[in-house]
Amino acid sequence: MYATFKPAAQSVVMPENVARAQFPGAHLVVTYKGGRVIYAEGDSVDKCYQVCAGAVREYGLISDGRRQVVSFHLAGETFGFEAASKHRFFAEAIAETRIIVFARRPIQEHSPELLALALVGMKRAQEHLLVIGRQCAVERVAAFLMDLSDRLGGVRQLRLPMSRQDIADYLALTIETVSRAMTELKERKVIALRHVRTVDIIKPDALRSLCHRAALRS
Amino acid sequence: MYATFKPAAQSVVMPENVARAQFPGAHLVVTYKGGRVIYAEGDSVDKCYQVCAGAVREYGLISDGRRQVVSFHLAGETFGFEAASKHRFFAEAIAETRIIVFARRPIQEHSPELLALALVGMKRAQEHLLVIGRQCAVERVAAFLMDLSDRLGGVRQLRLPMSRQDIADYLALTIETVSRAMTELKERKVIALRHVRTVDIIKPDALRSLCHRAALRS
DNA sequence: CGCAATATTGACCCGCGTCAATTGTCGTGG
DNA sequence: CCACGACAATTGACGCGGGTCAATATTGCG
Numbered sequence: 266m267y268a269t270f271k272p273a274a275q276s277v278v279m280p281e282n283v284a285r286a287q288f289p290g291a292h293l294v295v296t297y298k299g300g301r302v303i304y305a306e307g308d309s310v311d312k313c314y315q316v317c318a319g320a321v322r323e324y325g326l327i328s329d330g331r332r333q334v335v336s337f338h339l340a341g342e343t344f345g346f347e348a349a350s351k352h353r354f355f356a357e358a359i360a361e362t363r364i365i366v367f368a369r370r371p372i373q374e375h376s377p378e379l380l381a382l383a384l385v386g387m388k389r390a391q392e393h394l395l396v397i398g399r400q401c402a403v404e405r406v407a408a409f410l411m412d413l414s415d416r417l418g419g420v421r422q423l424r425l426p427m428s429r430q431d432i433a434d435y436l437a438l439t440i441e442t443v444s445r446a447m448t449e450l451k452e453r454k455v456i457a458l459r460h461v462r463t464v465d466i467i468k469p470d471a472l473r474s475l476c477h478r479a480a481l482r483s
Numbered sequence: 484m485y486a487t488f489k490p491a492a493q494s495v496v497m498p499e500n501v502a503r504a505q506f507p508g509a510h511l512v513v514t515y516k517g518g519r520v521i522y523a524e525g526d527s528v529d530k531c532y533q534v535c536a537g538a539v540r541e542y543g544l545i546s547d548g549r550r551q552v553v554s555f556h557l558a559g560e561t562f563g564f565e566a567a568s569k570h571r572f573f574a575e576a577i578a579e580t581r582i583i584v585f586a587r588r589p590i591q592e593h594s595p596e597l598l599a600l601a602l603v604g605m606k607r608a609q610e611h612l613l614v615i616g617r618q619c620a621v622e623r624v625a626a627f628l629m630d631l632s633d634r635l636g637g638v639r640q641l642r643l644p645m646s647r648q649d650i651a652d653y654l655a656l657t658i659e660t661v662s663r664a665m666t667e668l669k670e671r672k673v674i675a676l677r678h679v680r681t682v683d684i685i686k687p688d689a690l691r692s693l694c695h696r697a698a699l700r701s
Numbered sequence: 702c703g704c705a706a707t708a709t710t711g712a713c714c715c716g717c718g719t720c721a722a723t724t725g726t727c728g729t730g731g
Numbered sequence: 732c733c734a735c736g737a738c739a740a741t742t743g744a745c746g747c748g749g750g751t752c753a754a755t756a757t758t759g760c761g
Contacts, residue, residue, distance in 0.1 A: 325609070325610075325612075327613065327618070327695040327696060328695045329695065331617045332617075333612060333613045333617045335609045335612050335613070346602060347602060347605075347606060348599065348602035348603045348605070349606070353606065353609070354609065379598055380594045380597055380598045384565060384566035385566045386605045387565075387604045387608055388565060388567070388571065390605055390608035390609050390612060391554075391572065391608050392543075394553050394608060394611060394615065395551045397612065397615050397616050397655070398551040398615050398655035399545055399549045399550075400545070401716075402716075402717070428739070428740090429740060429741095437616035437617060438717080438718090439718060439719085440739085440740075440741095441717085441719085441720095441740090441741080441742085442716090442717055444740060444741050444742080445741085445742080447740095447741090448742085460726090461725080461726075461739075477547065478545060478546065619748075619749090620748075620749065646707070647708060647709095648707085656749080656750090657749075657750060658707085658708075658709090659708090659709080659749085660748090660749055662709050662710080663710080663749090665708095665709090666709075679707080679757080679758070
């Protein structure tokens, strides 16, 4: 069933762990416990963030409480810049997560890198549209697992930081359907579930072919 | 039904109409007939584009031919920049369309504006995800009409440049469902169809409330 | 006017959402 | 170590929204 969603209270979190990092501009390293809000819809956009360890979900809500996760951010990935001055989405740590926080103003000046990041963000969102828009449940889950594997450097064993609910809200499905799709992939021996949140990709080719992405012309 | 899709041949078009424009860097004004390909998947990314008049659809294909429109670009809007060096999507003129073409290299240098445009593109894609992911057919069509109206400056009479098929592929529906949704909005007297492609918004409030977007906190 | 392309409408059916029950996982305390 | 409770995930039964297929209507163009 659709889960009606309430973001956990409070969007300002006390740094539990502060350190310096290697990029220019003022920045901090902050550790968020799982479920903590990094920023909320309506917060002003004045920082950007890079994940050191852990994972982040970024999502929007519609008025009846349905949630749509628009992206997951894994270790090494950057997020938090938006066109408007107020955030349109929520960002939360999925599990305990260490994050570098940059002040946005000093970053803004030398923007070629920031531009590249924005373009990557847009590409991800558009690819996601193809998946959500035109693929069935099993294909969506397959695409999700492939994407995660690719972003982690092509590993065959995935440890999922997020719950089935998070995956469902990302793929615009329900937990039940995600679960059934997982079971089907398992029965087809495309994947194996070593543990509920630990997936072994047994047949990467079969998984990839389920993703239906058009072959790029040379 | 799902339409299986073949992009019209040829991705290089002879300029039918060339002129100078007001931005820095080498650029041309080109007129594309309806259906002409501006760039195709796999083409190298070396220009960016601004619509003078007309409209453009940008879309992806999956291997079985299903199409997903990821965005429409209207007069005044800019498109064509991507993270990779090869285009991931196709862009086509919907009807006869006049476009300013910028060489990308000279643009690249002073990128703050380009960054802003990329951020707008990302925001659009993410908002679109919310619609596709979590709203039913009538709501999607309502959101589509509202969005178009807003981008045209809040007009109440819309002339749709795109076909039902384009709308369907944008909203991840079928033409039949788009048609039924239009009929329902018409029967509820939320809109009126002056002509198949000319929509009058009779009850803007009703239309907006169908879009279910969470109210932004102040 | 006639033909082709586009849009609408209707009947049917299937994938996925809904609701409900069951199983599995993990943390805490005896 | 097991008992217990809370939560997460799985599985089953069923219904509905929207896809499929087909017929009809409308629009645009020569």
